[in-house]
Amino acid sequence: MKVLITGIDGYSGWPLALHLLGRGHDVVGIDNFVTRRRVKEVGSWSATPIPTFARRQAAVHEILRKDIGFYRGDLSNFEFVRRVLATERPDAIVHLAEQRSAPYSMIDVHHAVATQVENLTGTLHLLYAMRECSPDTHLVKMGTMGEYGTPNIDIAEGFFEVEFNGRKDRLPFPRSAGSWYHWSKVFDSGDVMYATKIWNLRSTDVMQGVIYGIRTPEIRDDRLLTRFDFDETWGTALNRFIAQAVVGLPITPYGRGEQRRGFIALEDSMQSLRIAVEHPASRGEYRVFNQFDAAYSVNELAHIVHRVATDLGLHPTIDHPTDPRVEAEQHYYNPLHDNLIALGYRRTRELEEVIREIFHDLIRYRRRLEARRHVIQATVQWRSADSRPALAARHAETPPLAEKGHPAPPAGPQGSSEPASAHPTA
Numbered sequence: 286m287k288v289l290i291t292g293i294d295g296y297s298g299w300p301l302a303l304h305l306l307g308r309g310h311d312v313v314g315i316d317n318f319v320t321r322r323r324v325k326e327v328g329s330w331s332a333t334p335i336p337t338f339a340r341r342q343a344a345v346h347e348i349l350r351k352d353i354g355f356y357r358g359d360l361s362n363f364e365f366v367r368r369v370l371a372t373e374r375p376d377a378i379v380h381l382a383e384q385r386s387a388p389y390s391m392i393d394v395h396h397a398v399a400t401q402v403e404n405l406t407g408t409l410h411l412l413y414a415m416r417e418c419s420p421d422t423h424l425v426k427m428g429t430m431g432e433y434g435t436p437n438i439d440i441a442e443g444f445f446e447v448e449f450n451g452r453k454d455r456l457p458f459p460r461s462a463g464s465w466y467h468w469s470k471v472f473d474s475g476d477v478m479y480a481t482k483i484w485n486l487r488s489t490d491v492m493q494g495v496i497y498g499i500r501t502p503e504i505r506d507d508r509l510l511t512r513f514d515f516d517e518t519w520g521t522a523l524n525r526f527i528a529q530a531v532v533g534l535p536i537t538p539y540g541r542g543e544q545r546r547g548f549i550a551l552e553d554s555m556q557s558l559r560i561a562v563e564h565p566a567s568r569g570e571y572r573v574f575n576q577f578d579a580a581y582s583v584n585e586l587a588h589i590v591h592r593v594a595t596d597l598g599l600h601p602t603i604d605h606p607t608d609p610r611v612e613a614e615q616h617y618y619n620p621l622h623d624n625l626i627a628l629g630y631r632r633t634r635e636l637e638e639v640i641r642e643i644f645h646d647l648i649r650y651r652r653r654l655e656a657r658r659h660v661i662q663a664t665v666q667w668r669s670a671d672s673r674p675a676l677a678a679r680h681a682e683t684p685p686l687a688e689k690g691h692p693a694p695p696a697g698p699q700g701s702s703e704p705a706s707a708h709p710t711a
């Protein structure tokens with residue numbers, strides 16, 4: 286199959302490209318490199334040094350003997366989106382090109398608006414371009430488990446039967462998101478569901494849990510590494526806890542720490558997306574997959590990280606800072622997740638082994654973590670209308686990036702976090 290990955294340069298997009306190539310699919314990507322710029326905006330960088338995209342393509346060619354087609358561009362430009370779809374007519378699109386950080390969306394009004402405008406615009410442009418140029422293409426859209434919030438009942442997989450005032454219907458499960466980012470995904474879900482219905486498209490909306498991990502089997506060489514974010518804005522909970530343990534900062538389950546979320550290892554997340562691609566929805570079908578393996582409280586994660594860190598000779602501590610978010614700190618949580626399993630999905634990675642693997646890599650890249658240790662602990666407050674002053678104060682402490690003569694990466698390819706060239710080749 287030919288698969289177009291939007292956001293191919295990102296944390297999930299890059300390992301997905303490698304995974305699909307390994308399965309014999311053709312891969313074409315789109316990216317505008319905005320994540321690289323935005324991570325820099327908050328004073329951080331990837332723990333793993335990430336080559337420019339052109340070097341990534343060259344590494345794939347050399348190591349895997351495969352080629353990735355690439356368009357540098359922005360989904361906010363409809364002509365660009367239409368041109369790519371008209372040229373490529375892919376069998377599937379895996380749409381990952383969205384602002385993916387809840388804290389980033391909560392910084393201030395501008396970050397909230399940018400998140401929602403960009404995320405909704407990109408998805409609508411893809412849907413319109415699919416309708417016009419490639420109506421048989423299957424859209425696999427990255428949503429989030431966070432769309433559902435934490436209701437006091439089981440969470441259905443997208444739809445459920447409801448009886449109200451004596452009548453029954455099958456309806457979308459209620460959404461109750463917890464950030465402007467998560468709400469953007471709710472609105473996207475409505476748009477994808479509606480476009481699928483009116484234009485007879487094919488779509489899969491993936492309610493993705495929190496991903497953790499750094500490696501997939503296809504990452505056989507440091508030049509193929511994916512990015513790994515650990516700062517408060519771009520890092521996810523477990524990845525951050527391990528980075529905190531490595532640099533000697535307290536591990537931070539927020540508040541009571543009984544917030545439960547669904548988690549999935551990076552490698553298994555790639556497996557899930559590949560299964561969604563290889564088993565397309567039918568024409569006119571909008572389906573939902575809840576994509577996670579197991580639910581853990583952040584306290585449980587913190588304690589496992591603490592134990593593994595101690596085994597490795599580190600001296601971690603666990604702190605419980607006041608929760609900067611507005612969220613239930615103790616709640617019922619039982620989402621169903623059967624649809625991917627019915628298509629053959631099987632969990633392959635266990636939590637503790639992946640935690641050990643992440644420690645192994647982060648200890649190698651410890652100097653890069655140390656150089657950005659001041660951007661790890663939380664400053665963005667959900668109740669504040671403007672967290673920019675707190676971020677700006679921290680930003681002033683940020684040493685220049687390695688290429689300007691400061692801490693260089695200990696290993697791997699060049700440490701630039703900026704793209705070198707447009708490389709608009711397909």
Ligand code: USQ
Nearest residue numbers: 385386387429430431493494495521522537538539544583
């Ligand atoms: N948390 C802590 N301490 C920390 C960081 C986070 O206790 O240092 C808590 C948060 O308060 C939250 C939970 O951990 O209760 C998850 O937070 P997170 O930052 O790992 O994840 P989240 O902001 O929900 O977003 C991430 C990805 C997003 C994806 C989502 C899946 O950034 O793209 O959609 O996970 S889910 O959480 O299922 O909605």
